[in-house]
Amino acid sequence: MLVLSALVFLAVTLGLTGAYLWWAPTRAQQRLQALAPTPEKSAWAETVVKLVGPFAQLSSPTGEEDASPMRLKFLHAGIRHPDATLIYFGIKTLLPFLFAFLTFLLLRMINPAEGLTLVFWLMTSALVACYLPNAILHVLAKNRKRDIFENFPDAADLMLVCVEAGLGLDAALTKVTEEIRMKSEALAQELHWTNLEMRAGSAREKALRNLATRTGVEEIATFATMLTQADRFGTSIGESLRVFSDDLRHKRQVRAEELAAKVPTKMLFPLVVCVFPSIIMVVMGPAAIQVIRSLMPMLSGNA
Template sequence: MTILFPILVFLAVSLAIAGLAVWMSPTRTAQRLQAVAPSAGKANWTETAVRIVGPFAQLSSPTGDAALSPLRVRFLNAGIRYPDAYLVYFGMKTLLPLGFAALAFLGMRTTGATDGTEMMLYLAVAALAGCYLPNMVLYVLIRARRREIFENFPDAADLMLVCVEAGLGLDAGLAKVTEEIQVKSVALAQELHWTNLEMRAGATREKSLRNLALRTGVEEIGTFATMLTQSDRFGTSIGESLRVFSDDLRHKRQVRAEEQAAKVPTKMLLPLVLCIFPCISMVILTPAVIRIIRMVMPMLNGAS
């Protein structure tokens, strides 16, 4: 009986885990639907978040569309295209201050702090941190996406130059670049794909390129749009313009990489001073200190 009981417990736990895995795994029909519409799961999560957080957004969201327009542009710069994303954004700006303040209050009560002024100060700081946390997250997303697009756009410009010199038109070359650049940068490929869809829907090339610059928020893409518009308007060679522009883009990317490399010693100074130098000092000086103590302590004991 002493051996049979652990075996039965092991079998019961194993069967429970296997049953849970089978229950949570999608069926064949669900897998086919996911293959046909891969963004359905993401949309469901977004709709759930909107239903949960959306009612709280009315407390902090602006009422006019003029105030929401810059925020929608920032969402596009971050790659967020869901129409109700601002509800989640303002809902989190309402809930996070309350949650952070509650956590700060519980932490101070746990530590035994009773000073009312100090407690109010900590609660205000926690609420401010929760209020500005969505802004920081959105800023980080925008910065990362802009950097990815900027670093990969020179390669896209080179591919565009090759396509134009090979005899393709600008629209066909842009579609070809969208297919090829997707391997390296999904964000840039998505933006170029939206530009192709706008031109196929009947929008002018100038307006589509301006919208591309607005969605990405990258200055170099705005210059690219202006260059193509002027070349198309004045009848200059698009190939020569793209050649000069791609050379300038590669130079800017190299300069920015050199700038980031030059900042590395300054950024490494603080970790070296706080983390590495104390450890090195302890490793080097500890044997000498131990030896000095062993030599000096007997002398002091003998003198006393």
């Protein structure tokens, strides 16, 4: 009886130990989980997925070749949620019906419309709602690209300083990621993903090419090509970074001058519509009043 109890105890202990070892992550997995930021699914995201998920099949693309460009747009906008595509197409399916319903209620309350007029407004609101997610995604991607482009020259200068100080390229990228985070979270996040790819064993050329693909910024693609060629042909990375940094600062200056040159044209419409009428009223108003006061008695006397 004692031997049977000991065997049962030993079997249960070994079973629990094996289950723990099979379920618990290894030390290497723990380190990778600590390094890589794991995407957290919030409660609202899960709720939205459950609500709009069934409707996403009505407007989502059927092939992978159609889904890949959309996934690339999400990466350009900084959206990495695994259910982003599902939420996007679900909202794109439901939003036209919601806008059409709200337009119908608004027309009934303000100015009851019937016939073709009602159909026209309903179709117009549904069309606007259909393209509204595209416009929002485009604006998010454009703002993120501009943020990365404007802060990347500073990151290139920091990388040049680190390389000339004796650090390797991988260590320089890590240091630049830590420092640039105070100014641009988007650029720091992309550089952090590049560092994780290289730590995981990916080739530097592939990691830099993925960085250019995720950001969608032309200058970063040039940066990746420059570092790849410098590494392949054995040229000085510091000298290449110096030339690239000077060219990047020149491009940023040219872009700032271009935007400054567009300011007078952009100010023309508000000046003509808002400022000039007020100036004309202030300047010509007293004179017009005097003319009217002088002419009115004369006109009334003649009458």
